[in-house]
Amino acid sequence: MTFLGLPGKYQLEVSGMGKAVPVSEKDFDAQVIASDVPVLVDFWAEWCGPCRMIAPIVEDLAGEFEGRLKVVKVDVDENNNLAYRYGVMSIPTLGLFKGGQLVERLVGYMPKQELKKRIEQVVGAKVS
Secondary structure (H helix, E strand, C coil): CEECCCCCCEECCCCCCCCCEECCCCCHHHHHHCCCCCEEEEEECCCCHHHHHHHHHHHHHHHHCCCCCEEEEEECCCCHHHHHHCCCCCCCEEEEEECCEEEEEEECCCCHHHHHHHHHHHHCCCCC
């Protein structure tokens, strides 16, 4: 939160870095495809048990990779065209995007260390 110099006036700063940010079909291309940094997209739904299990891990990794990775969440029930576009057949599905391209798809729950290892490979990898 930033003080704007006026009594009682504050501005909330939201950069999309350091925490998972919800995106929709309207802003997906701007937030993911046009991103200057790699993006982890968490395709999820409220009713999905494994999605709720992996959510805290995704949030932790958003903080750990702050500045090197953007993390976004796509609710597949509200954004089913995005799920169709990326062939999401089962959730949770995590998509790693780099240079506007889907470079890795991770389906189902996985432990934090394994997910972190897979992210490191993409964050340091070059897109051909």
